[in-house]
Amino acid sequence: IECSTVDRYQGRDKACILVSLVRSKQDEEVGSLVSDIRRLNVAVTRAKAKLILVRNLNSM
Structure with missing residues (x-):
């Protein structure tokens, strides 16, 4: 398992990538990744075989 930022994966790929898009701040501010x-x-686009996206359903 390797844990890193998006910027470190520029030009690289992995078999499975898990991306966390969870933002539970009260001010509804969008993070820099999504903006x-x-x-x-x-x-x-870094995943060779599996991409898992995790988000917070309570922020809808």
């Missing part, structure tokens, strides 16, 4: 489409693209 920058280039960083979000890196996050979702």
Whole structure:
């Protein structure tokens, strides 16, 4: 298991990637990953076989 930031995966890939999009702050502020489409693209295109996205359903 390797835990890192999206920026460190630029140009690399792994068999399975788990991306946490959980933001439980009261002010509803969007994090920098979701607000920058280039960083979000890196996050979702690094998986060779499996991509798991985790989010907070209570923030809807």
